Amino acid sequence: MKIQKQAHKKRNEQFQLRVLQAALAVMNRGLRPEIPSATPPPLTALTRACWAPAPASRPAFSDIVSSLDDIYSSVTNGGRGA
Numbered sequence: 001m002k003i004q005k006q007a008h009k010k011r012n013e014q015f016q017l018r019v020l021q022a023a024l025a026v027m028n029r030g031l032r033p034e035i036p037s038a039t040p041p042p043l044t045a046l047t048r049a050c051w052a053p054a055p056a057s058r059p060a061f062s063d064i065v066s067s068l069d070d071i072y073s074s075v076t077n078g079g080r081g082a
Contacts, residue, residue, distance in 0.1 A: 042071050 025031040032051050035044050046067045052058045059067070 040071060040075060042067070042074065046071070 030053065035047055039047075046059070046064065049057075049059050050064065
């Protein structure tokens with residue numbers, strides 16, 4: 001049981017290190033994950049808006065929710081909108 005706990009602790013520490021490395025890459029180099037090409041364009045635009053470097057340039061949460069509702073309606077209605 002002790003070996004399992006040690007292995008779990010090591011995996012957890014490795015995961016935390018990867019998360020920290022990713023956060024530092026975003027902070028220091030502005031890196032972002034690639035958005036899949038099949039992503040609906042409105043969702044791509046919303047994602048990029050949320051990634052704006054300046055917090056004041058990012059959409060308000062209520063705007064994000066509204067945009068996601070619109071995107072969901074568009075996708076679930078076969079692109080016919082809300």
